[in-house]
Amino acid sequence: MNVLAIDTSSYVLGVAVMKDGWLVGEYITYLKKNHSVRLMPAIRALMEEVDLTPNRLDRIVVSEGPGSYTGVRIGVTTAKTMAWSLKIPVVGVSSLEVLAQNGRHFNGYISPFIDARRGQVYTGLYESKNGIVQQVKEDQIIIHREWLNQLKEMDKPVCMLSIDMNKHNDDIHAILGEKGIIATVTDCMPRPGELARVGMEKKVEGETHDFSPNYIRLAEAEAKWMESQQTSK
Amino acid sequence: MGDVRVTNNGKNTQDTIILGVETSCDETAVAVVKNGRDILSNTVSSQIESHKRFGGVVPEIASRHHVEQITYILEEAMAEAEVSFDDIDAIAVTEGPGLVGALLIGVNAAKAIAFSQNKPLIGVHHIAGHIYANHIVEELTFPLLTLVVSGGHTELVYMKEHGSFEVIGETRDDAVGEAYDKVARTLGLPYPGGPHIDRLAHEGEASITLPRAWLEPDSFDFSFSGLKSAVINTLHNAKQRGETLPVENLAASFQESVIEVLVTKTMKAAKEKNVDRVLLAGGVAANKGLRKELSDACEAEGLKLTIPPMSLCTDNAAMIAAAGTILYEKGYRSGDRLNGQPGLELSSQ
Ligand SMILES: [Zn+2]
Numbered sequence: 001m002n003v004l005a006i007d008t009s010s011y012v013l014g015v016a017v018m019k020d021g022w023l024v025g026e027y028i029t030y031l032k033k034n035h036s037v038r039l040m041p042a043i044r045a046l047m048e049e050v051d052l053t054p055n056r057l058d059r060i061v062v063s064e065g066p067g068s069y070t071g072v073r074i075g076v077t078t079a080k081t082m083a084w085s086l087k088i089p090v091v092g093v094s095s096l097e098v099l100a101q102n103g104r105h106f107n108g109y110i111s112p113f114i115d116a117r118r119g120q121v122y123t124g125l126y127e128s129k130n131g132i133v134q135q136v137k138e139d140q141i142i143i144h145r146e147w148l149n150q151l152k153e154m155d156k157p158v159c160m161l162s163i164d165m166n167k168h169n170d171d172i173h174a175i176l177g178e179k180g181i182i183a184t185v186t187d188c189m190p191r192p193g194e195l196a197r198v199g200m201e202k203k204v205e206g207e208t209h210d211f212s213p214n215y216i217r218l219a220e221a222e223a224k225w226m227e228s229q230q231t232s233k
Numbered sequence: 234m235g236d237v238r239v240t241n242n243g244k245n246t247q248d249t250i251i252l253g254v255e256t257s258c259d260e261t262a263v264a265v266v267k268n269g270r271d272i273l274s275n276t277v278s279s280q281i282e283s284h285k286r287f288g289g290v291v292p293e294i295a296s297r298h299h300v301e302q303i304t305y306i307l308e309e310a311m312a313e314a315e316v317s318f319d320d321i322d323a324i325a326v327t328e329g330p331g332l333v334g335a336l337l338i339g340v341n342a343a344k345a346i347a348f349s350q351n352k353p354l355i356g357v358h359h360i361a362g363h364i365y366a367n368h369i370v371e372e373l374t375f376p377l378l379t380l381v382v383s384g385g386h387t388e389l390v391y392m393k394e395h396g397s398f399e400v401i402g403e404t405r406d407d408a409v410g411e412a413y414d415k416v417a418r419t420l421g422l423p424y425p426g427g428p429h430i431d432r433l434a435h436e437g438e439a440s441i442t443l444p445r446a447w448l449e450p451d452s453f454d455f456s457f458s459g460l461k462s463a464v465i466n467t468l469h470n471a472k473q474r475g476e477t478l479p480v481e482n483l484a485a486s487f488q489e490s491v492i493e494v495l496v497t498k499t500m501k502a503a504k505e506k507n508v509d510r511v512l513l514a515g516g517v518a519a520n521k522g523l524r525k526e527l528s529d530a531c532e533a534e535g536l537k538l539t540i541p542p543m544s545l546c547t548d549n550a551a552m553i554a555a556a557g558t559i560l561y562e563k564g565y566r567s568g569d570r571l572n573g574q575p576g577l578e579l580s581s582q
Pocket of ligand 1: 359383515547
């Protein structure tokens with residue numbers, strides 16, 4: 001299977017290509033630069049380098065969020081429109097599930113997280129069983145300290161993975177102590193190759209037309225509006 | 234040169250077929266246009282219903298809708314036009330101005346098609362699109378002057394030839410459509426307020442004196458924030474005196490003031506620039522009062538006037554494809570690095 005994988009859900013820009021099921025190329029940067037400008041040149045350069053034309057792709061995989069709303073939309077729009085025009089399936093993978101792959105060899109729980117401002121994080125809990133990373137607690141948005149207090153009660157150590165580690169380091173140490181293992185910087189970067197592999201193994205669900213990001217939370221205006229509807233009842 | 238291949242949509246090899254994409258605000262729009270003037274399809278999915286409850290367009294919600302809609306609308310437009318990617322010569326897309334998050338959906342979708350199908354990509358200025366909506370109605374002749382009026386724009390644009398845009402006047406504060414929406418809100422009318430004011434204005438009488446902002450004598454710029462404040466003050470003062478002003482009369486007075494300034498400045502600019510053709514463009518071009526007054530003024534001066542039908546005044550992608558066709562024929566191409574540009578200048582087109 002020939003797969004193109006795209007991840008623009010954070011400041012990490014990742015593109016990977018699998019040819020006949022083998023990872024033949026990865027492009028990855030961690031820069032505060034514009035994904036909208038850089039994504040297509042990255043895709044074109046990598047596809048050309050591995051001698052693959054778009055019409056030979058069998059599937060497009062994309063990091064569907066959570067993460068930066070705008071970032072996720074750039075990746076999802078590119079992925080679903082390419083898939084639609086090439087008449088091939090598009091498959092979404094949680095950005096947290098992608099990051100969790102980097103903890104595959106850790107003996108314990110894996111907690112990938114993305115800073116969501118105001119002390120909150122997008123996170124979920126995963127665990128590696130026989131080399132396969134499986135979900136233990138679903139992806140959610142939560143106050144990070146509250147999450148860490150939940151992790152403290154778990155029966156095994158937890159590997160923390162995030163490119164936003166600096167902001168949360170102190171809380172992790174204070175609340176989890178020895179139980180919290182902070183991953184190395186390289187493991188904190190979501191790998192587009194992992195995204196491609198996970199997406200390649202996934203079942204295709206639904207129609208390309210209906211494919212949209214998983215933001216985890218409502219738009220602010222919508223949340224406020226729903227709140228006001230509730231209080232006026 | 235060679236055979237002329239005719240396909241099922243009537244395309245022959247000399248035809249230029251452009252796929253246009255427009256997502257600058259709250260409309261997801263795709264169109265297919267042949268030779269810059271023949272609309273093969275013009276599909277628009279409006280989000281107005283989703284934004285009504287917020288009293289205006291919420292950018293984050295607009296962006297979310299665009300992602301959900303984009304491939305549906307692309308497919309619908311191509312099916313209606315009975316074209317396949319083989320028939321399409323290039324993809325034209327609005328690159329700006331507009332809401333950045335909304336623009337990005339169209340731009341990235343267009344780039345995805347251009348790359349996947351190996352087609353040229355052309356970034357189009359939204360206002361160039363509005364102007365070229367007129368080219369679909371009537372072949373443009375030059376020099377000409379366009380009055381662009383919409384929720385985000387109020388501009389006088391002079392063109393000496395295809396693809397050349399000189400902004401000779403613009404609003405210094407609110408756009409016309411914005412002033413309409415704000416006054417409508419003050420009068421307790423639902424969003425979007427423009428059509429309601431236009432309708433009420435025809436029922437009422439312009440009996441209330443409101444200011445006209447002429448600015449410096451040689452300026453073609455506009456200003457509507459003073460007028461908007463005057464309406465608010467008039468209402469407020471009446472309320473304090475315990476009086477109720479007929480809403481129709483206030484709407485009629487407001488509309489009269491707006492139209493008088495727009496039409497007078499347009500006619501003055503037309504004379505100074507020595508044009509014989511005037512175009513009306515943008516969503517506010519749907520305003521019946523403005524259409525009538527501008528038609529009368531142009532007729533009196535012997536100027537040719539083009540006003541697009543409603544479907545081409547409001548945001549649509551046929552206008553983007555039409556403007557894109559001119560750029561395509563001029564050899565203009567955008568690359569993979571094309572971006573959404575919320576503050577794009579018309580002169581940079
Ligand atoms: Zn517009």
